[in-house]
Amino acid sequence: MESLIHKIHQQLMNKEISCTKLVQEKLDLLKSNTHNTVNSLLEDTALDLAKKVDEKIKKGQEIGLLEGIPFGIKDVYMLQETYTTASSDLLKNYKSAYTATAIQKLLDAGAIPLVKENCDSFGHGSSSENTIFGAVKNAVNSDLVGGGSSGGSAVNVAKNYTIFSIGGDTGGSIRQPAGYNNVFGFKPTYGRISRFGLMAYASSTDCVGPIAKSTEDIRIVLNAMSGKDVKDQTTYPSEIISKESILNVDTIKTVGYFKNFIESDAISSEIKESFLATIDKIKAKGIEVKILDFFESDTLVSTYYTLAMAETASNLSRLDGTNYGNRIEGENLKDTYSITRSENFSEESKRRIVGGNQLLSQGFSDEIYLKGLNLRDQIANNFEKDFKEVDIILSPVTPNTPPKIGESLKNPLAMYLSDAYTVGFSLGQLPTLTIPKGTATGLQITGAKTQDELVLKFANFLNDTL
Structure with missing residues (x-):
């Protein structure tokens, strides 16, 4: 698909459309949509910014590539003077x-925020059903989940309510909903984009990333948000990825895939057959394909959730209604803390907090948590060895197609296992892109650390091949 950002930029510059009309059209679509993607609309701000873009164009001034482009924001990002609820009762009135x-960089580039988007509360979920705003409905089939936790962001892009959206990916929360809704979703190398102002879920794997309808739009937004930030010490300086550089795929000679993913009992025959058919098409293009050994998917899921639950218990300990949040008074301070947290956190958030506190408690931290840290190191080392043999790793995004709304809530374990093919790359802190081709829920393209450009290159190759 062609770049929507380039197309709209040209239309604005040629005065074929006005920015105000474009923004109003998108706002109207968001207001009338029945997919539960909207937590709050930023209508006044968006229209004011659009008028300024129109005034610049009217005066004959140049506008930047992102200037006037409407976008959505997952409701876990701070945007000054807007409601930032994390789709939770605890923060439903928090501004x-x-x-x-990352959001400020987009504003500085002139992009126009339209909406704070529905998601699993605090990012806890893989279906965008754990939310006070109602389950996000899939863009293709509204009986199915929208995926999570960035479900609202993915559906808004798929339905053309936003040109792009900014999701958050901890264990697959951009890539999985992108796959479920047939759009592109990118989790960059950990540290490429600042996490400052993103509500922390699991700090060691949280990533900011774009969801869009083309690799070119992913590239544009990625460049705008990337770079060192003194407010986030995990960030690093990164070079701009040019449009020309990702069109040259001659540097990619070898692709690998994990035997354990494809031979797993968990994968559906539909996903398996279409993935292997894609591998055959890649071989036919003269690229060598290697079969790699890796950890069992159950091991990846258990390692990820061990660490993620421990980190979320620590990160959410500050939310007790004292400094901010929906405080519920009890008979004493301890009672107030207990009631506030019990009544305001979702069942899934409480499950993760209780599990995390158990993992970090005396007698369990050495037995389980430290083993999880050791396993993460082994997983990262395994990736380093793999990328000495192959340039790119290809995998399904999910082992199965999206479940019906309600099914995941009845079976939390099944929801965790739906992340089986995404969490390993999060533990390795690797750049990974979902492309809506190759299987019913797309393909996952992964590169070595800092090789974000190579991932986008291979995505362009697959666009032309499949």
Whole structure:
């Protein structure tokens, strides 16, 4: 698909459309949509910004590539003076005091925020059903889940309510909903984009990333948000990825895939057959394909959730209604804390907090948590060896197609296992892109650390091949 950002930029510059009309059309679509993607609309701000873009064009001034482009924001990012609820009762009336670095960079580039988007509460879920705003409905089939936790963001892009959206990916929360809704979703190398202003879920794997309808739009937004930030010490300086550089795929000679993923009992025959058919097409293009050994998917899921639950218990300990949040008074301070957290956190959030506190408690931290840290190191080392043999790793995004709304809530374990093919790359802190081709829920393209450009190159190759 062609770049929507380039197309709209040309239309604005040629005065074929006005920015105000474009923004109003998108706002109207968001207001009338029945997919539960909207937590709050930023109507006044968006229209004010659109008028300024129109005034610049009217005066004959140049506008930047992202200037006037409407986008959505997952409701876990701070945007000053807007409601930032994390789709939770605890923060349903909370207004941001500042703006996240990644979002500020987009504002500085002239992009126009339209909406704070529905998601699993605090990012806890893989279906966008754990939310006070109602389950997000799939863009293709509204009986199915939208995926999670960035479900609202993916559906808004798929339905053309936003040109792109900013999701958050901890264990697959951009890639999985992108796959479920047939759009592109990118989790960059950990540290490429600042996490400052993103509500922390699991700090060691949280990533900011774009969801869009083409690799070119992913590239544009990625460049705008990337870079070192003094407010996030895990960030690093990164070079701009040019449009020309990702068109040259001659550097990609070898692709690998994990035997354990494809031979697993968990994968559906539909996903398996279409993935192997894709591998045959890649071989036919003269690229060598290697079969790799890896950890069992159950091991990846258990390692990820061990660490993620421990980190979320720590990160959410600050939310007790004292400094911010929906405080519920009890008979004493301890009672107030207990009632506030019990009544305001979702069942899934409480499950993760209780599990995390158990993992970090005396007698369990050495037995389980430290083993999880050791396994993560082994997983990262395994990836380093694999990328000495192959340039790119290809995998299904999910082992199965999206479940019906309600099914995941009845079976939390099944929901965790739906992340089986995404969490390993999060533990390795690797750049990974979902492309809506190759299987019913797309393909996952992964590169070695900092090889984000190579991932986009191979995505362009697959676009032309499949």
